[in-house]
Amino acid sequence: MLTKFFSTILIFLLFLSACQSPAQPVDKQSAEKVQEIPAEGNDAPDNEKENTDWQAYRPNELGEVMILMYHEIGSKEGTWSRQVDNFRADLERLYQENYRPVNLNDYISGNINLPAGTTPFVLTFDDGTSGHLRFIEQDDSQYILDPDCAVAIILEMSKKYPDFTPAGTFFIYYPVPFRQSKWIAEKLALLQKWGFEIGNHAYNHENLAKLSSSEVVEALAKNVRATQDYLPGYQVKSLALPYGARAKEEAILRSGKWEETSYQHNAILLVGANPAPSPFAQNFDPYRLPRVRADGTELPRWLDYFQKYPEKRYISDGDNDFITVPRTLEEKINKNKINGKKLRLY
Numbered sequence: 519m520l521t522k523f524f525s526t527i528l529i530f531l532l533f534l535s536a537c538q539s540p541a542q543p544v545d546k547q548s549a550e551k552v553q554e555i556p557a558e559g560n561d562a563p564d565n566e567k568e569n570t571d572w573q574a575y576r577p578n579e580l581g582e583v584m585i586l587m588y589h590e591i592g593s594k595e596g597t598w599s600r601q602v603d604n605f606r607a608d609l610e611r612l613y614q615e616n617y618r619p620v621n622l623n624d625y626i627s628g629n630i631n632l633p634a635g636t637t638p639f640v641l642t643f644d645d646g647t648s649g650h651l652r653f654i655e656q657d658d659s660q661y662i663l664d665p666d667c668a669v670a671i672i673l674e675m676s677k678k679y680p681d682f683t684p685a686g687t688f689f690i691y692y693p694v695p696f697r698q699s700k701w702i703a704e705k706l707a708l709l710q711k712w713g714f715e716i717g718n719h720a721y722n723h724e725n726l727a728k729l730s731s732s733e734v735v736e737a738l739a740k741n742v743r744a745t746q747d748y749l750p751g752y753q754v755k756s757l758a759l760p761y762g763a764r765a766k767e768e769a770i771l772r773s774g775k776w777e778e779t780s781y782q783h784n785a786i787l788l789v790g791a792n793p794a795p796s797p798f799a800q801n802f803d804p805y806r807l808p809r810v811r812a813d814g815t816e817l818p819r820w821l822d823y824f825q826k827y828p829e830k831r832y833i834s835d836g837d838n839d840f841i842t843v844p845r846t847l848e849e850k851i852n853k854n855k856i857n858g859k860k861l862r863l864y
């Protein structure tokens with residue numbers, strides 16, 4: 519049964535890698551004049567790219583990105599809980615409105631490699647609740663992935679839509695992430711294998727504002743150590759603050775060492791309450807990243823907002839070598855973050 523389970527996963531992964539869809543074709547009318555600003559160390563501009571029709575999808579890689587914050591996924595609907603079918607519907611609506619998932623670390627580093635005209639969004643899941651990743655025990659003491667847990671639903675989406683690449687960060691705490699004492703090692707290994715990320719949510723969901731500095735360092739390092747006990751060498755790169763509470767001392771949220779364990783966070787996530795800036799924007803602060811609460815009120819509200827104001831939304835140019843931005847936003851670009859890419863204004 520276990521072998522069968524893993525071979526199913528293998529087939530599924532092969533299927534995924536075979537189905538990467540090419541960038542969407544664009545028609546060739548009314549090409550606007552495009553200015554390319556070579557950054558240091560870049561090659562000559564690629565002439566083929568100049569024929570792209572910017573009017574077709576109005577790329578804006580300085581637009582905003584939603585980092586969605588989910589807690590419970592299960593039978594109930596509420597502020598901190600999303601009903602399973604509503605979670606499915608969220609992903610479906612996001613997909614139909616041209617949003618595609620990217621991992622948090624790729625968003626932070628600006629490694630957003632999506633088809634032209636699509637918008638990145640980031641999935642985050644706090645607290646390691648059972649609805650995030652659940653196994654169902656079979657008669658022969660083996661297990662299957664519960665089709666109604668968040669991970670299975672994301673994998674189901676990517677099977678249905680090959681350009682919906684599985685992504686998401688699970689901010690877990692210990693000692694029992696996902697609320698099943700069995701299979702913790704298997705679950706963490708599968709998350710990594712399937713392309714998800716594991717983040718820090720303190721060892722036992724401590725309120726970091728109420729701890730001394732040495733206790734904060736211990737709570738954060740112990741989380742990392744527990745993850746690395748299951749996944750040796752795994753680099754935990756992001757922190758979601760339990761209760762949204764910051765430690766008094768900022769530096770220890772970013773890095774620290776306790777006993778033999780060090781941690782280094784490239785991103786710190788807040789609890790609320792709006793979309794985050796583009797990683798190429800001057801106001802992008804990876805240590806204070808706002809999130810959109812993905813419940814029945816806030817997520818639809820922001821999706822409606824971006825329908826009404828599409829110019830606010832990050833829209834990919836489909837080319838990882840370029841950062842394409844409307845000329846009116848030029849002064850808001852953080853040119854230090856462009857590294858290695860060419861800036862293209864239109």
Ligand SMILES: [Zn+2]
Pocket residue numbers: 644645719723759760761
């Ligand atoms: Zn939490």
